[in-house]
Amino acid sequence: MNTTNTKVQNQEPSSRRLVMSMAIAGFISGVIIIAIYVLTFDTIKENKARELREAVFKVLPDLSHMQKLHFQDNKLVIVKSDGMDDEMIFSGYDKDDNFVGYAIQGKAPGFQDTVHILFGYLVSNSTITGMQVLDSRETPGLGDKIFKDMDFVNEFVNLPMTKNIKAVKKGTKTHDNEIDAITGATISSKVVVKIINQSFNKWSTRLPQQGNEPALELQETKVNQQ
């Protein structure tokens, strides 16, 4: 009895050793993770910024520069942060630094998960100049046509935004403010339209008077089209 007990105790390593081994492993692992984080940080940041920039340049025509605007204290403030929240929009400028239009973002629950889109808006003649889906998990093959079906995407180019737009069954478009929905993806099409209406109504009152647009201060230059 006594002998077996001591044997077991001999095999059992001290708790100090157990804690030490865990601590050392955790420390090494932490160092490696910090190293890889530092190594990849700039590239990841650059990727995200480029993705957003490309989207803004796609929805507004003839852009050369853009800057981020944040709506706080009832006015638009130019910011240079990496984060993005719902109160943020983008203003685009042509090669002579003249104001072109705004790129407005918005999100709403789609068929499966939140759909996040960006659209360009020209204040001068109240038209939407283009629409890009930033993020979505819509059904592959059906719902993802909201960004894969070019016929649908192109409906948002030069779309007059005098009143709220409306999605109608494909082929039954009769008015300027109607959008032909995608066959088999009616819900996803309607979500896109809904987001645009929502964000447009939210921002139309917030945007400064025409002619008072924020001037270009912090410029993010055009993406290299390679």
Added chain:
Amino acid sequence: MKNHHLKKKDPNLLLQSAPLLRQELTTPAAMKDVWIALLPATAASLWFFGLSALLIILTSIAGAILTEWVFTDKEKRRFAISDTSAGLTGLLIALTLPPGLPLWMVFLGGCVSIGLGKVVWGGLGSNIFNPALLGRAFLLGTFPIAMTTWGAAGGPGEFFQIHSSNLALPFMQAQVDSMGAATPLGLMKFEQQGTALWSLFTGNTAGSIGETSALFLLLGGIYLLLRRGIDWRIPVAIFSTAALFSLIMFLTDGDKYPSPLFTLFSGGLLLGAFFMATDPVTSPLTPKGCWIFGIGIGFLVVLIRLFGGLPEGMLYAILLMNAATPLIDRYTQPRIFGRQG
């Protein structure tokens, strides 16, 4: 009530299968009644959808029988085909398909309903889900657009007009031949538009080839009930629950929700209630279980139709209750005499 039940000689008591383990069905004779009962509905599908319907039915049966033949042991093959259950599954799935569906999809549906609906479970009598409905569910998930493109019903004058989309090459898309028509349920759901009850009753509407004619489905269903080929409790439970639920909804808002008669005669409710839900393999064994099963289907179908994303809910209502069948059987076993429950 309980005591009366024991004293009274209820003839229905003799008709129930014993609450024992499931046995494999061995009687092709039971199948013969179902074939006969489906004749009126099949004839109606030919009347309204012409040669297209005939091609769909033949292709689907061919796919089902071929699959059964390929996956059955050599010694059992002759028996397996001659009990006609595979062919019957083929006919049933054909009746739930739209008239313009490309034939290669129909063939695939026949193969899937037997392959995934029956053979992988261990053959006739071992499957959980109704094979024909499983095949239709697969097709609906795989080709959602083709499966919801409906052609309008014609008459005998257009018998030889085949939908050009029927003849699409394998794996290729169908050419859209004409403006698609909407089914009564689709019209109701998306356009808030009713359909005349008389059209629903005779079957002169758009829809799956075998589901449109309430009259001919009722004829076949009543024949089956008279022959006692199916348990009367299941269709009765489905009809009364669906009618009651839709009546309640109709009374709350008559403009938005359809009348109970529309609910009963539109879509696949009659076809499903008589021929799919009553499949002895995938429905409960006990009388009480049959009531629960039927009430569940009736409730789910109206729930899906009125509040779901799809206009028709019969397919998923039956499949869901199929999944619940083993559980229902377990909780509705009669108490053994003399024991506390």
Added chain:
Amino acid sequence: MATDVSAYEEMIKGLWRDNPVFVQVLGMCPMLAVTNSAINAVVMGLATFFVLVGSSFLVSSFKTFIPKQVRISLYIIIIATFVTVVDYSLLAILPAIHKELGAFIPLIVANCMILGRQEAFASKHNVKYAVMDAVGMSGGFLIAMLALGSVREILGVGALFGVDLFGSNFEPWVIMILPPGGFLTLGLLLLFFNWFTERRRQFLIKVADADRVLAVEKVDAQGVKDNG
């Protein structure tokens, strides 16, 4: 100890005989979730390859220092470190694919195949065999991922690695790129794998029988000759 088995065999067994997916049915979460296109499947397979080989190497190298009582925690720390490395590298190098694979890259930690190999093999064998075993196992996993991803992409989109196979008129099988398609394809592949293995076993038995008959005949003939 596996000193009598060659390292080569340790590798080969993971590819076919003990395939982690088709035989052990492990690692089902990434198997079903990210195989909706061949490229996603391959990237996921390669990420798993890197994590498994790396952790098997470390676990086997340090097996004498790892106290038995906390071994699982230590394995998880090692695996999680490799997974984080993969996660950030993918985010930097292939952001588009990282977006598609999403949460499933961090979830490699929870892939039971990886922890299973540490516990069952790497912690008991020396480095050479442990690495060969890891290469074989993750190779087998990659093959299975590729098979599933290819079938689903070909039927679901009509393309392979993004290259169109059937032209624009192809009717996509939508279900194949949705979750049910993953279950269906995996089930059918398992069916095929088992059918093939059974056929092969029957064939080998037949060959063995024929050999025995031949041998017996030979002996008989020899006996007759001797007698004569």
